[in-house]
Amino acid sequence: MSRLNEQLFTADRLVANFKEYIRQNEAYMTKTQALNAYYKVVSGSILADRIAKNADLIVRMRHLEEAYQRVSQEGR
Structure with a gap:
């Protein structure tokens, strides 16, 4: 994995991205809806990456799954 990809796809970075996406969409989506929408976009882009091994x-x-679980458990 390249250094840039390592940084983009760490669980901690993805947790921060999930939280930012939730914040940006709180007027339109529930937390769960935002989590699921962001998960779908990121997982699709990961699976479509023809360069990655x-x-x-x-x-x-x-890492995406770990970040999803960590954010989804917060605030319960």
Whole structure:
């Protein structure tokens, strides 16, 4: 994985991105709707990346799932 991709797809970076997306869309979406919308966009872009190797895709998807779970559990 390139250094840039490593930084873009860390779980901590994705947590921050989830929270920002939720904040930007709070007038239009519930937290769960925003989480799901952002997850779908990011997972689609990860899976469409023809350059990344299979191992890179797995790491990115694991980080995305971890970030989703961490943010979804907050505030309960």
